Amino acid sequence: MSDHTRTTLRPSIIVDGVKKTFTLNHAFSLKDTVVSFIRGRRITSTFEALKGVDIVIGEGESVAILGYNGSGKSTLLKLISGVMQPDAGEVLTRGRVAGLIEVGAGFHPELSGRENVFLNAAILGMSRKEIEARYDEIVAFSEIEQFIDQEVKHYSSGMFMRLAYSVAIHVELDVLLVDEILSVGDAPFREKCRLKFQELIAANKTLVVVSHDMEMVRELCTRGIVIDKGSVVFDGPVEEAISRIDV
């Protein structure tokens, strides 16, 4: 393992012995609970999404997290972004973490594009000054200047995603978490996004990508971590990681 090269970097994300277990409730009402109890059926079951994961990601690294559906990739990303808390172990991050986990989650259909830019950027943790300074850049990137004062509910889904994506990608950040949204918009827009990501990598930002788009992963990331059934099974160069997942 090539850990000696990594330890020389300043760590940006530390995931130390992290476990996450979900308890699934089968009985929601009192009636269900009583019925299950009488029949001797279990009312909850547990699902171990992450079984003790150790990962250190250095500053400026771009890392792909690979694995099949349900392997725990997205859970890991949610723990790093702070949306969920680990059951055991700890997650530490340095600097501002921004997640492209679900773009457009904070968009309000009744507000105009302009108002939504401000609202969403604020949700992602930007201050008013920062938003005002970047506003033109955000709108220019989305290429929907002429519709910016219309209500978002009249947007086409492509326009909507482009605006949401532009906001998210222009957030002031040190660590960017990307979950499966590299497939936004048409080919020219995707190319623009790819360039933007490369710009971020060049600016020594840390990038963590969860994706099934191996082409994109190969282009952006240098390191790959393969997760299977909640455990890290491979951590090393991205090509090797991809070959592991293809088999």
Added chain:
Amino acid sequence: MSDTRDLFAHVPRAEFDVPGRSRGLIDAFRWHYLLRLLVRTGVTTRYRNSVLGWTWSYVRPAAQFLVFWVVLGLFLDLERGISNYAVYLFSGIVVINLFSEAFKNATTSIVGNAPLVRKVFLPRQLFAVSAVTVAFVHFLPQVGLLLIVCLFMGWITQISILSILAIIAGAALVMLFALGLGLLFGALNVRFRDAENIVELLLLLATWASPVLYSWTMVRDALATLGWPDWMLEIYLLNPITQAVELFHYAFWYPVTQTDLALPPALAINTLWTFLISVLVLLIGQAVFRRLEGRFAQDL
């Protein structure tokens, strides 16, 4: 990955953040810009696509007022016991409406913002705080209406610093209390949607548990007739909503009314006590909220 253990030992923890750790209500100040945008969104989108728009903020309390005034004031003849009953009634209704709206909206605020709570980390208390603030914005035109009526009745000549203070204290009291309860029930509502129904029930009771439609002396007299102990009246009066309603009566109704109806005893000192109770409720609500907050994303 055995060598990562040693790596962690050398890492200075002070440089790192633990993602998802909230600082409680202090976050509402740190994220004040977002709070402002959330409030603005709540206020501007509320009556979007309705023809009457903001008029609904007046129509609802007006209808409520009319029903109570006709049934209780005229049919049941409460007007004889409480002179100037219309103003008495409306100043109470305004307070109850503020409480209902704030409490109900704060309770549903977390579930209502489920997509955000599940996907983006931001201080979730903001949703409850913004819900209460939006309720306050809707409360203002109602107070304006009350003020206009009182001005016509010669309120301006009777106005005092104390009545202004009473209005501010009453509104603050209700909002604190509603925020505390809203945080508590809002957090419980994520896992147990029963909370919403319990809140509906509590709100139904709230109107009748405070001297909005009747006067506090009726409670005192009833307790005396039944021979029940005095401390029950104390408890009745220490309800923050009761206190806020009485403060509004003191501010709006007393100055414009010739009445021999006494103010509740210790109105001033009870303001302090009820403030303490509200702050206590807020601390409890916030403690429960912070305890449950870590599980919101997976329970929604």
